[in-house]
Amino acid sequence: MKKAYATTVPVLGLLALAAPALAEGSISVMSFGGAYQEAQRKAVFETYTAATGIKVDEQEYGGEIAKIAAMVESGNTTVDVVDVDAPTLLQGCDDGIFEKIDWTRIGDQADWLEGTTSDCGVGTIVYSTALAYNAATLPKGPTVIADLFDTAKFPGKRGLWKNPATNLEFALLADGVPAAQVYEVLSTPGGVDRAFAKLDTIKQDIVWWEAGAQAPQLLASGEVVMTTAWNGRIYNANKEGQDFRIVWDNQILDSNYWVIPKGAKNPEASLEFITYAVEPQVLAGTTKYIPYGPVRASAAEFVTPEDAANLPTSPANMTVALTLDNAFWADNGDEIRKRFTTWLAQ
Amino acid sequence: MSVTETVDIERIRTFVAVRRAARPARRAALSLALPLVGFLIVAFIAPILYLLVTAVDNPETRSILPRTLTALESWDGVSTPDEPVFAALAADLKLAKEDSTASQAGKRLNYEIPGMRSKVLAASRMAAGLEAGPYREKFLDQSEIWAAPETWSVIRRNGAGLTPYYLLTAVDLQQSPSGGIEGVAPDQAIFLPILGRTLLVAGIVTGLTLILGYPVAYVLTIAPRTIAAVMMLMVLLPLWTSLLVRTTAWVVLLQSDGVINAVLMALHLTTEKVQLIFTRFGTVTAMTHIQLPFTILPIYSVMRSIQPTQLRAARSLGAGPTSAFWRIYAPQTLPGVVAGCLMTFILSLGYYITPALVGGPQDQMVSNFISVYINRDLNWGLAAALGVVLLLVTLAIYGLFLRLVGADKIKLG
Numbered sequence: 001m002k003k004a005y006a007t008t009v010p011v012l013g014l015l016a017l018a019a020p021a022l023a024e025g026s027i028s029v030m031s032f033g034g035a036y037q038e039a040q041r042k043a044v045f046e047t048y049t050a051a052t053g054i055k056v057d058e059q060e061y062g063g064e065i066a067k068i069a070a071m072v073e074s075g076n077t078t079v080d081v082v083d084v085d086a087p088t089l090l091q092g093c094d095d096g097i098f099e100k101i102d103w104t105r106i107g108d109q110a111d112w113l114e115g116t117t118s119d120c121g122v123g124t125i126v127y128s129t130a131l132a133y134n135a136a137t138l139p140k141g142p143t144v145i146a147d148l149f150d151t152a153k154f155p156g157k158r159g160l161w162k163n164p165a166t167n168l169e170f171a172l173l174a175d176g177v178p179a180a181q182v183y184e185v186l187s188t189p190g191g192v193d194r195a196f197a198k199l200d201t202i203k204q205d206i207v208w209w210e211a212g213a214q215a216p217q218l219l220a221s222g223e224v225v226m227t228t229a230w231n232g233r234i235y236n237a238n239k240e241g242q243d244f245r246i247v248w249d250n251q252i253l254d255s256n257y258w259v260i261p262k263g264a265k266n267p268e269a270s271l272e273f274i275t276y277a278v279e280p281q282v283l284a285g286t287t288k289y290i291p292y293g294p295v296r297a298s299a300a301e302f303v304t305p306e307d308a309a310n311l312p313t314s315p316a317n318m319t320v321a322l323t324l325d326n327a328f329w330a331d332n333g334d335e336i337r338k339r340f341t342t343w344l345a346q
Numbered sequence: 347m348s349v350t351e352t353v354d355i356e357r358i359r360t361f362v363a364v365r366r367a368a369r370p371a372r373r374a375a376l377s378l379a380l381p382l383v384g385f386l387i388v389a390f391i392a393p394i395l396y397l398l399v400t401a402v403d404n405p406e407t408r409s410i411l412p413r414t415l416t417a418l419e420s421w422d423g424v425s426t427p428d429e430p431v432f433a434a435l436a437a438d439l440k441l442a443k444e445d446s447t448a449s450q451a452g453k454r455l456n457y458e459i460p461g462m463r464s465k466v467l468a469a470s471r472m473a474a475g476l477e478a479g480p481y482r483e484k485f486l487d488q489s490e491i492w493a494a495p496e497t498w499s500v501i502r503r504n505g506a507g508l509t510p511y512y513l514l515t516a517v518d519l520q521q522s523p524s525g526g527i528e529g530v531a532p533d534q535a536i537f538l539p540i541l542g543r544t545l546l547v548a549g550i551v552t553g554l555t556l557i558l559g560y561p562v563a564y565v566l567t568i569a570p571r572t573i574a575a576v577m578m579l580m581v582l583l584p585l586w587t588s589l590l591v592r593t594t595a596w597v598v599l600l601q602s603d604g605v606i607n608a609v610l611m612a613l614h615l616t617t618e619k620v621q622l623i624f625t626r627f628g629t630v631t632a633m634t635h636i637q638l639p640f641t642i643l644p645i646y647s648v649m650r651s652i653q654p655t656q657l658r659a660a661r662s663l664g665a666g667p668t669s670a671f672w673r674i675y676a677p678q679t680l681p682g683v684v685a686g687c688l689m690t691f692i693l694s695l696g697y698y699i700t701p702a703l704v705g706g707p708q709d710q711m712v713s714n715f716i717s718v719y720i721n722r723d724l725n726w727g728l729a730a731a732l733g734v735v736l737l738l739v740t741l742a743i744y745g746l747f748l749r750l751v752g753a754d755k756i757k758l759g
Contacts, residue, residue: 062719068399091724094449094463142513207624208707221603223623327464334723335460344707 026055027273031083032062032256035236036101038285039289040124044277047285048142051276065091068261072097077263077300080270083124086115086326087333089257093120094330099260099267106275112256113313115323116295121257122274123295125286128312128321130251131165132234133226134219135243142226145250146174149202149221159218159227162208164340165329166228166252169322171198174251186328192336196343208344219244231312248317254324255295287311353651353686394737400730401516404509406454407501410447411438415505418498432481439473457725458511458520476540499523512731537715540695541735547629547701548694552687554634555641559686560679562638563645568654583638587649593700596632597623600704629705633697640693643684648682681755688747692740714735 031037037060045056055305059079062066065088071077092098098120103109106276109117116123131148133141138154147154148170160167172182172191175198180212185191199206207224208214215229216237231251234244258277260270276282283294284302293313300314308314312321329336408415417434421427442448454465472488473481485492503521504511514520514527518535524526529535539542555583562581584592599605600623610616622628652675659671696712712732 047621065724066721067725087722091453093455095465096446096450151743210702221601223602331456331461331464334457334725335534338536339533341540341710342533345536 025053026057027081027269028059028079029081029083030059030061030079032063035290036232036292038106039286042289043285044282047282048273048276049207054273054333056273063088065143068092069095069097072262074265075222077261077265079261080264080266081273082259083256083263084121084259085256086254086324087329089121089259090326090330092259093118098272099262099264101260101274102271105271106278111296111298112294113293113297115253115326116255116257118257118288121259122278124277125290125292126253126255126260126295127166127292128231128246128253129161129228129310129324130231130247131216131226131243131247131249132219132229133247134222135245137222138225141245143202143249144245145170145248147247148226148228149174149198151202151205152226153335154226156258157200157205157207157223159207159209159215159224159229160213161228162210162344165324167199168192168195168336169252169324170228170250171195173287173322174198179250179320182322183328187247192339196339199343216242216244230312232290232292235310248319248321250322251312251317252322252324253293253312254326281300334345369636386477387438395731397730397737400726401734402508402510402511404454404504404507404511407448407504408507409440410451411435411436411501413628414501418502418505421498421502423499423502426486426495427498429482431498432485432492433479435485436468436473436476436479438482439470440476440746443470443474455500455516455551457728458504459491459497462491462497465489474683498676506623506752509727511512512727513734515728516735537712537732537735540710540712540715541739542701544695544713544736545739547626547633547709547711548691550630550639551633551694552641552691555690556683556687558634559638559642560645560683563642563649563682566642566646567649581642584635590699592636593632593703596628596700596704597634600628600631617717618665623704626706626709628633629709631702631706632700633694637690638693641690644685644689645682646680646709648679652678666671680751684747684755691743695736695740 031040037058041058046059046184049055059081063085065084066080068082068084068088069302071079072189097143097336101118101122106122112123116126131142131145135141142148142150142154148158160170167183168186172185172195173179177185186195207218207227209218209227212230212233215227216233218224218227219229220237220242229246234246237244248333258274260267260274264270276297280294280296280304282298283296286292287294287303287307291307291310291312293311294300300308303311303314309316311317362509411619413434414431417431418427421431439448440450448470449463449467452463452470455466455521456463469485469492472484476484491497500523503509503525510521515530516537518538519527520530562577566577567580569577597604601607602619602621602623604623606622607616607619612618627653656674656678657670660674661667665673695711696713697711698717701711702714713736716732716736717730719725
């Protein structure tokens with residue numbers, strides 16, 4: 001027993017010494033896994049290693065901010081760069097668990113799409129929550145967001161994300177509120193009432209989904225005639241042989257971001273990685289593997305026309321679009337979510 | 347000194363001597379258990395204590411707005427405060443902006459005053475740019491929220507290091523501006539109904555597993571050994587499969603174009619698809635299936651220890667089959683029944699992935715909200731408070747069982 005102890009300690013000590021040496025020439029990046037990370041691997045990680053010789057150690061998580069917060073608070077930050085969604089960015093920036101970004105190193109913010117830049121984060125992709133239907137079973141499908149609420153024209157169940165965010169917006173958009181005024185209206189108590197009243201009109205016909213993969217599954221199984229969905233999920237289902245269509249009218253845009261967690265071993269290397277990852281050609285490269293829009297306007301020229309057709313950010317699809325206001329949801333989300341929960345139970 | 351007394355003293359001496367002689371062995375036994383005790387303290391008791399503390403801890407306002415709190419001591423509580431309070435707030439927010447802690451104070455106050463988060467952030471940005479007063483007009487110009495006495499009474503109330511806010515919220519109560527306790531608005535009251543629903547679903551699942559599991563356990567004890575082995579495997583097999591896999595399997599079975607509907611349609615039992623998934627029925631069915639082994643196994647282990655000869659004896663003494671079963675056999679299985687039901691009930695209280703996937707919007711249970719407040723909202727205070735409420739309810743139910751049947755009657759092995 002004692003002997004084992006005597007040999008273990010030096011070995012552990014050696015490992016501790018060796019760890020920084022091993023870490024040199026590599027960077028640890030955490031993202032959401034699945035097809036998304038697969039696309040990042042091919043378009044960003046592998047090309048980064050090829051260009052700089054720095055290896056990318058990948059980690060995956062489910063988007064839980066708690067995981068990053070716990071790491072930072074315990075003083076043991078083991079990842080250098082994390083891909084986060086917008087609410088996480090806002091919350092983490094507020095709570096001081098992300099490093100501030102030196103934008104002079106990244107480039108002119110004027111080149112970036114609305115909502116993709118922040119003090120603590122640099123946009124990775126723009127994705128869309130939009131209406132989708134199965135063209136195989138519904139040849140003459142919906143064309144505008146109002147059709148989601150038109151049960152006379154399109155009888156049957158519709159799938160919605162079990163979250164007030166995006167649904168209240170869709171309700172107001174369908175009720176005739178222009179995209180530019182949606183959050184102005186929602187900021188008044190009457191506006192929230194109005195959105196719930198609109199949702200009331202189809203309440204009995206809603207199937208609620210929670211995980212992103214459920215939306216295409218509901219369409220494929222015929223459980224619903226149409227559903228709101230994240231555009232990447234619909235695209236993937238089509239690659240597997242489905243004939244789903246996206247109604248781009250009044251789509252709601254949101255972004256993901258690269259952030260550097262506080263206490264990252266080498267913030268300089270993290271920033272260098274991010275600077276590379278958002279170069280226009282690299283951003284455009286991602287669209288070959290997954291249909292999420294590049295965050296910079298200057299990336300558009302490197303995207304092929306076939307890929308552009310599937311992107312939420314391509315001009316043809318962007319005619320009527322709303323950018324999700326995450327600050328609004330950070331302020332009012334808790335109250336509205338409670339109301340949403342009681343409304344669901346009524 | 348009487349003879350009996352001498353004997354008693356002798357007896358005590360012997361007893362003490364024996365105990366003293368056994369002390370090293372007891373110590374050794376105890377020291378062997380120490381790693382487990384240590385593990386329990388680190389992995390079980392400490393987190394529960396941390397949970398209890400988190401549910402009442404309230405550090406944000408105190409540490410970020412100390413000057414404001416001091417200035418508020420002389421505030422009358424009904425009007426908009428005067429210049430000194432605003433000057434103190436400006437000084438606090440200026441510092442908070444430098445340390446980037448303003449948003450933490452904002453987030454904490456936002457729980458009680460929706461919209462406060464961005465108001466505090468905007469005010470801290472403004473304060474950082476202000477060199478000298480008067481501050482009052484500038485704050486009032488920026489937002490009317492600074493004129494409202496309610497805002498200030500919330501700030502003053504949160505100067506305390508401990509808060510009842512999270513625990514009150516977890517049972518749909520709130521502090522009124524005057525300090526009294528009142529119910530929250532009906533459209534904000536979600537946690538008590540959810541707790542009630544959690545208990546109801548857990549109760550139904552427990553009842554169903556008992557009705558379905560009791561006969562199975564009985565058959566397991568009387569069946570020939572080879573058949574019993576196969577049956578046991580069928581009971582245990584689901585237990586070895588991941589919870590998520592079993593839940594997803596139920597999605598496949600229950601969905602509108604799923605196996606069950608297809609069979610019902612083929613048999614012409616129904617002409618329209620029956621809505622099975624996203625209903626309470628779906629939730630209860632899937633949970634019952636998953637929980638069955640937990641109810642069956644304790645009952646089975648108790649049943650095996652009951653001598654079959656007792657039933658035969660009862661019959662030969664004139665009891666009918668029903669009477670022999672209910673008066674001789676069933677009472678002896680009670681420890682297993684209680685243990686099995688308790689286990690299933692308590693485990694069912696903690697379900698969240700199954701109701702989320704096969705249940706409807708009205709089937710979410712408390713755990714679901716705990717996970718949301720931990721993982722997404724980072725509101726650990728409220729998550730901890732909900733955890734405390736769930737823990738207390740669980741302990742209350744456990745205590746009730748103990749009172750009803752007695753601790754010695756519960757056989758959890």
